[in-house]
Amino acid sequence: MSLNYMTPAFIIERDKDRCIDCQVCVRQCANEAHKWDEEEQKVYSEDANCVNCHRCVVMCPTRALSVRRFPLEFRYNANWTPETIRAIYLQAETGGVLLTGMGNDRPYPIYWDHMLLNASQVTNPSIDPLREPMELKTYLGRKPDFLKIKNGKLLEDIPPQLELDVPIMFSAMSFGSISLNAHKSLAAAAQQVGTYWNTGEGGLHRDLVQYGDHTIVQVASGRFGINPDYLKAGAAIEIKIGQGAKPGIGGHLPGEKVGEEVSKTRMIPLGTDALSPAPHHDIYSIEDLRQLIYSLKEATEYQKPVFVKIAAVHNVAAIASGIVRAGADVVVIDGYRGGTGAAPLRTRDSVGIPIEFALAAVDTRLREEGIRNKASLVIGGSIRNSTDIVKAIALGADAVYIGTGALIALGCHLCQKCYTGKCNWGIATQDPQLYKRLNPEIGAERAANLLKAWAHEIEELLGGMGINALESLRGNRLMLRGIGLTDRELNILGIKAAGE
Amino acid sequence: MKRVYAREEYCVGCKLCEIHCIAAHSKYKNDLIKTFKKDTNPPVSRILVEENKPVSFALQCRHCDDAPCTKACIVGAMQKDPETGIVTNEEDRCVGCWTCILVCPYGAIQRDERGHKVASKCDLCSENGKVPACVEHCPNRALEYGEEPFYLAKGK
Amino acid sequence: MNYVIIGNSAAAIGAVEGIRQVDKTNPIVLISDEPYHTYSRPLISYYLAGKVAEDKMLYRKHDFYEKNKVTTMLGTKVVAVDTGNKEVVLENDEKVPYDKLLIATGSVPFIPPMAGLDKNNVFTFIKMDDIKAIKEVVMVGNKAVIIGAGLIGLKAAEGLTNLGVDVTVVELANRVLPAILDEDAAGIVQAHLEKQGIKFELNTSVEAITGSEKVEGVSLKNGKSYAADIVVVAVGVRPNTEIVKDSQIAVSRGIVINDYCQTSIDDVYAAGDVTEGYDIVYAQQRVLPILPNAYNQGETAGLNMAGKISIFNGGFAMNSIGFFGLPMITAGIIKSEDENYEVLVKSVPEQGYYKKIILKDNVVVGYIYLNKVDRAGIVTSLIKDKINVADFKEVLLKDGFGYIDLPQELRKSRLLRGGIA
Ligand SMILES: Cc1cc2nc3c(=O)[nH]c(=O)nc-3n(C[C@H](O)[C@H](O)[C@H](O)COP(=O)(O)OP(=O)(O)OC[C@H]3O[C@@H](n4cnc5c(N)ncnc54)[C@H](O)[C@@H]3O)c2cc1C
Numbered sequence A: 001m002s003l004n005y006m007t008p009a010f011i012i013e014r015d016k017d018r019c020i021d022c023q024v025c026v027r028q029c030a031n032e033a034h035k036w037d038e039e040e041q042k043v044y045s046e047d048a049n050c051v052n053c054h055r056c057v058v059m060c061p062t063r064a065l066s067v068r069r070f071p072l073e074f075r076y077n078a079n080w081t082p083e084t085i086r087a088i089y090l091q092a093e094t095g096g097v098l099l100t101g102m103g104n105d106r107p108y109p110i111y112w113d114h115m116l117l118n119a120s121q122v123t124n125p126s127i128d129p130l131r132e133p134m135e136l137k138t139y140l141g142r143k144p145d146f147l148k149i150k151n152g153k154l155l156e157d158i159p160p161q162l163e164l165d166v167p168i169m170f171s172a173m174s175f176g177s178i179s180l181n182a183h184k185s186l187a188a189a190a191q192q193v194g195t196y197w198n199t200g201e202g203g204l205h206r207d208l209v210q211y212g213d214h215t216i217v218q219v220a221s222g223r224f225g226i227n228p229d230y231l232k233a234g235a236a237i238e239i240k241i242g243q244g245a246k247p248g249i250g251g252h253l254p255g256e257k258v259g260e261e262v263s264k265t266r267m268i269p270l271g272t273d274a275l276s277p278a279p280h281h282d283i284y285s286i287e288d289l290r291q292l293i294y295s296l297k298e299a300t301e302y303q304k305p306v307f308v309k310i311a312a313v314h315n316v317a318a319i320a321s322g323i324v325r326a327g328a329d330v331v332v333i334d335g336y337r338g339g340t341g342a343a344p345l346r347t348r349d350s351v352g353i354p355i356e357f358a359l360a361a362v363d364t365r366l367r368e369e370g371i372r373n374k375a376s377l378v379i380g381g382s383i384r385n386s387t388d389i390v391k392a393i394a395l396g397a398d399a400v401y402i403g404t405g406a407l408i409a410l411g412c413h414l415c416q417k418c419y420t421g422k423c424n425w426g427i428a429t430q431d432p433q434l435y436k437r438l439n440p441e442i443g444a445e446r447a448a449n450l451l452k453a454w455a456h457e458i459e460e461l462l463g464g465m466g467i468n469a470l471e472s473l474r475g476n477r478l479m480l481r482g483i484g485l486t487d488r489e490l491n492i493l494g495i496k497a498a499g500e
Numbered sequence B: 001m002k003r004v005y006a007r008e009e010y011c012v013g014c015k016l017c018e019i020h021c022i023a024a025h026s027k028y029k030n031d032l033i034k035t036f037k038k039d040t041n042p043p044v045s046r047i048l049v050e051e052n053k054p055v056s057f058a059l060q061c062r063h064c065d066d067a068p069c070t071k072a073c074i075v076g077a078m079q080k081d082p083e084t085g086i087v088t089n090e091e092d093r094c095v096g097c098w099t100c101i102l103v104c105p106y107g108a109i110q111r112d113e114r115g116h117k118v119a120s121k122c123d124l125c126s127e128n129g130k131v132p133a134c135v136e137h138c139p140n141r142a143l144e145y146g147e148e149p150f151y152l153a154k155g156k
Numbered sequence C: 001m002n003y004v005i006i007g008n009s010a011a012a013i014g015a016v017e018g019i020r021q022v023d024k025t026n027p028i029v030l031i032s033d034e035p036y037h038t039y040s041r042p043l044i045s046y047y048l049a050g051k052v053a054e055d056k057m058l059y060r061k062h063d064f065y066e067k068n069k070v071t072t073m074l075g076t077k078v079v080a081v082d083t084g085n086k087e088v089v090l091e092n093d094e095k096v097p098y099d100k101l102l103i104a105t106g107s108v109p110f111i112p113p114m115a116g117l118d119k120n121n122v123f124t125f126i127k128m129d130d131i132k133a134i135k136e137v138v139m140v141g142n143k144a145v146i147i148g149a150g151l152i153g154l155k156a157a158e159g160l161t162n163l164g165v166d167v168t169v170v171e172l173a174n175r176v177l178p179a180i181l182d183e184d185a186a187g188i189v190q191a192h193l194e195k196q197g198i199k200f201e202l203n204t205s206v207e208a209i210t211g212s213e214k215v216e217g218v219s220l221k222n223g224k225s226y227a228a229d230i231v232v233v234a235v236g237v238r239p240n241t242e243i244v245k246d247s248q249i250a251v252s253r254g255i256v257i258n259d260y261c262q263t264s265i266d267d268v269y270a271a272g273d274v275t276e277g278y279d280i281v282y283a284q285q286r287v288l289p290i291l292p293n294a295y296n297q298g299e300t301a302g303l304n305m306a307g308k309i310s311i312f313n314g315g316f317a318m319n320s321i322g323f324f325g326l327p328m329i330t331a332g333i334i335k336s337e338d339e340n341y342e343v344l345v346k347s348v349p350e351q352g353y354y355k356k357i358i359l360k361d362n363v364v365v366g367y368i369y370l371n372k373v374d375r376a377g378i379v380t381s382l383i384k385d386k387i388n389v390a391d392f393k394e395v396l397l398k399d400g401f402g403y404i405d406l407p408q409e410l411r412k413s414r415l416l417r418g419g420i421a
């Protein structure tokens, strides 16, 4: 043994005047940060184990607890920050890659917060959504170049479309990375609100087949759980090329998380690691991608729109253009703040570009090329509230995906420990002791409430702009003004500065 | 009648039900801090969380239609209210002979030996006239209060 | 319709409540030779020890008869039942006609023949009046000999000890509580009682009660003798079938009843200690002089008398009792009778802790719990429902055995059925 240099990251504060030694905290902390001293007959803390997930704080019936950053300070150094130093201690000890969960938490600029929305005054009246109808309905899918109509009827069939009552979907999170109860919550909420949830790359559990009409089934490089029934079970198919949190990197679900249900659903042996290769081994070009898109369409008789999801990287606009030309019905772009169940810390924090730029660049490029109608554009990667959505739509998105936001609605407290499998909130875990903490009835209610609340807010914001249908805002960048942005940034975003 | 039904798939084993049951029946009604800090002799919990990880669930008196405890009680203290169906023990008269414990098929009766020995059991918080404290404070809806089990009601 | 009930204890009260669940109006006449409002018989030892006041002995509230429209004839003794004329004959030769009759006359003490039974201060211990008589004479520092170490004898021993009486118990069997405990458990209980100052003479019986007018002592068959101011005869009870001996009603050891608690004669029902009903553990007719059985049979009889067909498909021996703070619960068969029985035991004598479970063909048929008696009823219900425990046998003895230890399906079916115990 040698000395461990790691010091606690957090300190648990227990108000002894309020603590009744009921041990709820002891029973609830899967990290064993609270313990019971049999001899003293009281609870005590093991600060080093605390990940600051707030489970105990929220469950404590007397509100006796709070958690703070551990007060220990290093000598001030603007360059060698405590995080940097700790990371070195850890790696010096383990020799391993630093892992993390959830999205990039570095203090990069958040461009949504540098864009402001317009509102009507005098010349065009605003609309009160409580009195007047408001339309948020969105159709995702390839739109024809023009409509041929004869005798008041469409002459040609419209390609398959997904109909969304709200422009928000739940993004791909696999069964394996998150629990079945989390999937059940999201699936039921999607059905209730009239939108879609996404299986992620882990297949579709048999209990969820009933939500098929509101399900997007994903096909990723590991091809887990994929067969014709699976493809047909959903309303759409999404090919996952990349993910914002870890562009260029595959997935790795450790064998411990591959229990009986996960193994059945993924169609892999019990307890084996589920490795998703970094690339699809059959895709090395846009032409290869086109083959996969069309084989999926063929398998589903051209009834389902096919999505292609990529991470926002430097060349995103050109890649998106290729994807549309390859025949995708929907292009999905995941920004660098997108969440993950597990990613190498250094990749998560330094690879990729902001979704705001990627979205503006892709929308602009597709318009310039005259192919914007050939595919819908969905973005994700840290949509935090309804204004982010309104801004995204004004920038050119058709709809958004939310992942982290949805999990927060289910109880996630962003402790970033998803990769440990010990999620105290029953979300990112396959431990039966933990996943039962998420009652899918409650989860579905909360996730649905979030979507409804955001939909109301979107209606309010639209009404304020004098717009009564979301369709009229799409790509309407005149509704946006930048604040605190350089000319270059404004230029990329394609918006004017506030005051212009 | 309305009963409390446990749903073991969502019981998180926190035992908040037990804690709130104790407080609801203590002399510092529902005040947790006072109940546990000032009541030197707090009541026993009338609800019991059974656990064998990962399974856990809470169990209390089922207020049986044909309550064996009321029939076996040697002093006539255990009675089922003909109107509400709630089975309660008249603790004044109970002598703590534990015949009810002998016959309760659920093991739902506790020995309360703080003072004069009495059989202590769930009264569905009938004094409060509202949702039982355990149900009210269950953080995960693992306890439901209703005419029939949730499963049956929803046809699951 | 006119209901007549003979008796005023658990079985009789059960019958009143059974009848009134169905028939709220027709008259009920309740006749009892004891002059008291219905009281809890098991409480008499508490009453003796002064632990329960007389007014807290009531088995049902003061307004019970009034609320249930029962006409009582308390202090009235029945001497015969005339099933031909459908009437009961009272001591004073008056007759009470019935349409439906319940006989719930309970038990009477069994008094083995021995010399000196006629002396003053020889008591039995099953009625309020027995206690009142003892209370009249007992004094601190008295010596008492109790004949019989069964439930009643030991309850009497406890009550008298609490009054400062020096108690010796004489028992023919090799152990205390022979009907409900095996040797090991009995040893623990005996040691506990001895700590309280009670002395035991086992494997012997009383030859004679000595003294002139009043008791002065007892001489035992083993040659020993004890001085005594009081003697309590408590060797057991037998069905009180006196009033039917000249009738057509079939009697074996007790009045024979079927699942509906009917006797062999139409419109005549019987319930409680006086009967011989079906024992589901032994699968034969047996006398079961315990209160839960009396109430259940009484209630069943009452329901049937009032026209609601109802079945009591049998009881079995079960007792919960405690002495000086040592509780015990036992039920069914407590000693293996042959090689067909499987016995599970856990014993920590220093802590007065003992658990024994007896199985036959993977079904629990009896158990003994000493000290840690919590949740014993779960096991009782396994006996009653004849649950096959093959899959969870090994957890039966576990501390805190509970629903968590039952297979999920069994657990859920029981918990979800809610009120239907
Ligand atoms: C000291 C003691 C402790 C006990 N402890 C327990 C215990 O802990 N648990 C348990 O389960 N059981 C216990 N028992 C047994 C229990 O009391 C009996 O099983 C129960 O009382 C039987 O009820 P019953 O209605 O059949 O008869 P009883 O209680 O014997 O009542 C018979 C009734 O019939 C009346 N009667 C009898 N003859 C006539 C007649 N000729 N005319 C008119 N009326 C008549 C009597 O007045 C009485 O009201 C105990 C008994 C005693 C004595």
Ligand code: SF4
Pocket (backbone or CB within 6 Å): A014, A018, A019, A020, A021, A022, A023, A024, A025, A026, A034, A043, A059, A060, A061, A062, A063, A064, A065
């Ligand atoms: S949950 Fe709260 S009150 Fe209970 S032991 Fe923990 S800190 Fe104390």
Ligand code: SF4
Pocket (backbone or CB within 6 Å): B060, B061, B062, B063, B064, B067, B068, B069, B070, B087, B103, B104, B105, B106, B107, B108, B109, B121, C421
């Ligand atoms: S205490 Fe037991 S026997 Fe009595 S009503 Fe409740 S569950 Fe039934």
